[in-house]
Structure formats: structure tokens, C-alpha cells
């Protein structure tokens with residue numbers, strides 16, 4: 255049928271069928287790798303923000319870029335992908351999903367190097383990888399290389415080039431492709447299909463001078479989604495949607511540009527197409543949101559970025575017998591990979607501690623400079639400002655990890671937090687106090703009962 259790559263195994267299949275003569279009734283749909291009646295195990299991740307090794311040295315320009323960034327461990331892109339491959343070899347998921355922002359800033363060299371890594375992972379582990387673009391991946395004017403004290407502009411990719419580079423990671427085996435975006439429908443198993451949605455808008459990037467942050471699904475793509483829903487329903491398949499931008503709002507702390515435009519309309523279209531679970535990225539925060547309508551519910555699982563502390567991914571299992579999805583998170587096994595491969599870099603052998611300290615320190619030092627410049631906070635001695643900044647660093651960390659509500663006790667018991675309570679009004683103070691009053695919520699585990707088929 256549509257699975258062109260499957261033609262290669264057809265002769266072998268026919269041979270096997272003819273050799274067990276007369277047992278035509280056992281013949282099953284040959285186009286699905288995983289047939290009806292089987293579970294499907296998926297590893298879901300996002301925002302790998304891969305930066306090709308050849309695009310950087312370790313000089314001051316690169317170090318400055320890291321320090322000004324949001325905690326991406328861009329100096330260890332290659333190592334993180336190798337550790338992911340190592341984990342995939344151990345966990346053996348049938349499918350791996352990466353929900354966009356594959357590259358740091360859309361550099362052609364990063365996409366090509368990452369695609370090479372993904373190919374190696376597929377070959378070594380037998381898993382199947384499916385990707386979509388994020389807002390950083392295509393026609394990105396921020397594409398850069400780093401040498402010594404300078405940044406140089408680097409080649410980015412067009413939508414066509416993206417589709418070609420990642421052809422074997424979803425596009426070439428699509429059941430249906432959208433003509434209005436890089437969205438496609440894939441069927442890794444007979445019973446569970448993936449609606450891979452391209453929500454990024456890259457058409458105006460060159461004129462804007464930056465990658466457009468906001469995500470959108472066009473009216474034509476919404477119609478195409480309805481076609482996908484109808485096709486899945488006719489085949490009795492469950493649909494899981496994957497998109498870079500959030501379907502649902504995740505937090506009062508995140509401003510506009512993160513949830514897809516017209517999200518009520520998109521939510522409605524997805525629910526009508528039988529989608530109950532969405533996997534997204536973009537916000538770099540681990541957060542599960544839920545929306546209920548007419549007795550039905552839909553979940554948006556935002557994965558934190560693989561490239562940012564705590565470097566975690568999701569494990570999603572579909573049960574054929576129960577018609578359920580079960581989600582949980584796990585940390586990237588950088589340390590065991592480093593140890594197993596004889597790596598001697600202490601940062602990698604103790605990656606959790608290294609990356610956590612790095613994340614917290616960067617975030618604290620930024621709030622420290624903000625506080626130190628604020629005249630309203632001039633009366634505080636340096637040591638107290640440090641304690642207060644440390645509170646912000648820790649709260650940010652728990653927030654990104656997905657433990658904003660569960661990690662609070664350790665923060666609210668500190669002297670720094672006590673200082674914040676009586677501090678003069680400021681944006682940071684309201685952030686700290688709001689964060690500390692959040693309701694407990696589990697962003698790491700989810701059980702979904704799927705609709706009947």
C-alpha cells in the first residue's frame with residue numbers, strides 16, 4: 255500500500271505464506287509493523303536543540319551564548335543523543351517521538367548531524383523514530399556557528415530540506431500528508447496512529463529577523479485533521495496527536511506565544527477526531543494539562559526539554575487489551591552511558607549534579623543582578639540578596655522539572671524565602687509568592703482511558 259519501504263519485504267512474506275500452504279486465514283495486514291492485538295511502547299521527548307559539533311569550539315563566544323541561554327547543555331548535544339540511544343537500547347521502545355525544536359536554531363549542519371544520530375539509533379536498536387519541526391527548526395535567522403570570540407551566521411534549512419533530511423523519520427512512511435504544513439499521519443501499529451502536527455510558522459522568519467514564537471494550525475490543516483480522524487475511525491485505530499506548541503495553557507507564569515493560536519478551535523477539532531492525548535514541547539517545562547468537555551477529556555502532556563536539566567523523557571505505553579495509555583517520566587541515563595563507554599569527562603559521569611548546579615546557578619545569578627539593580631532592594635546586604643536569588647533559582651528548577659508544587663517545602667523553610675515574604679513589591683516577588691502557593695499536581699504520571707473503537 256502506502257508503505258513503500260515495505261515492498262522490500264513483500265517477496266519474503268509471500269514466500270513464507272506459500273510455504274505454509276492453505277493457511278490463508280492467518281494472513282494479516284502486512285503493512286503494519288505491529289499488528290492488531292499488540293501493545294505499543296513509546297519513548298517521547300522534545301526540544302533536543304541539537305547543535306552540531308563542527309558549529310562550535312569551546313571559546314568565549316560559545317561560553318557567552320551558553321551563559322545567556324536558558325540552560326540548554328549545547329556543548330553536550332552529541333553525548334546526550336548517544337546517551338538517549340543507549341537508553342533506547344535498554345528500554346527497547348517500539349517507537350520514539352521527538353516533538354520539535356530538534357535543532358538549536360535551525361542550522362543545516364545540526365539537522366544533518368542529528369539525522370545521522372537518529373539513523374544510527376534506529377539501526378542499532380530497531381526502534382522507529384518520528385519527528386516534527388518546532389519553531390526553531392526551519393528558516394531560522396538565528397542560525398549561528400561559534401569560533402573563538404565571534405559568532406558567524408550559519409545556513410538554516412527550508413521546509414523542503416527539513417522534510418528531506420528527516421524523510422526516514424516519519425515523512426516517507428506517512429499514511430496521509432498535509433499539503434499546507436509538514437504535518438503527517440503515521441501508523442506505527444495497526445491500533446495506534448500518530449497525528450504528527452506541524453504547528454510552527456516559518457514563512458515570515460526572514461522578515462522578522464527571528465524565529466516566530468507563536469504556533470498555529472491553518473483552517474486547511476484542520477480539515478485535513480478531520481480526514482485523518484475519519485480514516486483512523488474507519489480503521490478502528492486510536493489517535494495520539496503530537497505537536498510542538500501547547501494545545502492547552504500550562505501555567506499562569508508563561509506568557510503568550512506558547513499555546514497554539516485558536517486553541518479552543520484546535521482542541522475541538524482534535525476531540526472530534528478522537529484524540530484524547532497530545533504530546534507537546536516548546537515550554538521546556540514538564541507539565542500535564544487537562545480539558546473536559548461533554549464528559550470527554552483531553553490531555554496535553556508538555557515534555558520538558560531533553561537538552562535542559564533534568565534531561566528527562568516520557569515513557570508512554572498503549573495497552574491493546576485495556577484500551578489505555580500510561581505515561582511516566584524517566585531521566586536520561588547520561589551517567590551509565592558515560593561509564594559504559596569509558597568516558598572520562600567528570601561533568602558527564604556526574605551529569606545530574608553538574609547540570610542541576612549549572613541550571614540553578616545561572617538562574618540565581620540572573621535574578622541576583624536584577625535585584626541588585628532594583629533601587630527598592632538597595633537596603634538589602636549582598637548576602638541577603640544572594641539568599642533571595644537562590645530561592646528564585648530553586649523555584650525555577652522545580653518548575654522546569656515538573657515539581658513546582660511538590661518541591662516547595664524545602665524552599666519555603668529557607669531564610670531567603672522569609673526575606674521574600676516581607677520584601678517590597680516587584681515582579682520577582684509576586685512570582686516567588688505565587689509559585690509558593692501552587693496546588694499540588696502530578697506532572698509525571700498519567701493514566702488515560704481511550705474511547706471505544
Ligand code: FE
Nearest residue numbers: 301355388536
Ligand atoms: Fe525549544
Ligand code: MN
Nearest residue numbers: 355388389536
Ligand atoms: Mn520551541
